[in-house]
Amino acid sequence: MTKTLSSLLMLILTWTCVANAQTESTDPVTRSITRLAQDAIERGDCPGVVILAADSKTVRHCVVLGNQQSQPHVVPMGRDTLFDLASITKPVATATAIALLQQQGKLSDSDPISKHLPEFTGQGKSQITVKQCLLHTSGLTPDNELSDYSDDQEQNWDNVCRLPLRSAPGSTFAYSDVGFIVLGKLIQRVSGMEQQAFVAQHLYQPLKMADTQFNPPAEFKTRIAPTAPAGESWIHGRVHDPRAFRMRGVAGHAGLFSTADDLVLLGRELIAASKGQGKVFEKATVQRMFQPVKLDRGSRSSGWDHSSPYSSNRGNSLSDAAVGHGGFTGTVLWIDPEKDLIYVFLSSRMHPDGKGAINRHAGKIATLIGDNW
CATH class of the missing domain: 1.20.58.710 (Methane Monooxygenase Hydroxylase; Chain G, domain 1)
Known part of the structure; x- marks a missing residue:
């Protein structure tokens, strides 16, 4: 009977994460992640967060905490919340x-x-x-x-x-x-x-990244986390970056919106492709894209960070093979092919007052996850 109840409890906890409920996990690492995320919220560094840590087959840790929007009214955070990714667009x-054009x-x-x-x-x-x-x-x-x-x-x-x-x-x-x-x-x-059409056709659609897009249509607005103050309201449903905004929402440096689960799908494809098992990318393409280059200030690869002045959000327990990027709006993505680890930390640190800061929190959580992977 006890075993049955325990199994039922784990099923409920798994289901509620999928259904966007905010609940306490029985997994000790997930509970530690939750405490660190709660600290970020209580310090006013973000109103809420979606954190996923996944491998090639499963999501091992899921934390959905706080609010998607805190002003002028409260909207609870959902696992399916869309975020302005800012520089993760890069x-x-x-x-x-x-990389795909090179592959072609x-x-x-x-x-x-x-x-x-x-x-x-x-x-x-x-x-x-x-x-x-x-x-x-x-x-x-x-x-x-x-x-x-x-x-x-x-x-x-x-x-x-x-x-x-x-x-x-x-x-x-x-x-x-x-x-x-x-x-x-x-x-x-x-x-x-157009760039948005190319990546949609050749990358997002084949990987079923249905929520990843530039200029999300109006029907997505209720799921989008607002960003910075704009007069008496907030930037909501459009890109925060002012240059990308003047470029009609589509630019090579900013403008993309996505969800945590969609970014996991991309991470899985890139890890699979690095082993010659990709659906979209060839092995040589990903190896070339991820190859680190030593620079005068750390190391980078083609469009990705490795270890540089911008890497505080990666923590210190990912492998040397890890690649990632952060976004000005409070977003973080790291992919570690060696550990088979995809780490996604999505928040809207600019809401509601434009004063939040999440890199330190994201780095602590990345270290915790990497140490216990």
């Missing part, structure tokens, strides 16, 4: 698209950007390669002036093409949104499709 929508034989890492975008020249920019943009060693400025962007998309691109270099291409690491805006344009030109 690996999930841009680096992956570049349409690009190579060593190609100068100007080979495919001949207008992208002048002031040394003709020598910038695809790989340098992916590694943030292009020499391009981190961000150009917001006034360079408007609803005139052709003018936006002309303004990017006129930017001077900050340093010689390949000489130093300097995290650059502009470099990924250039890659977004490259995807469009080489594929002959």
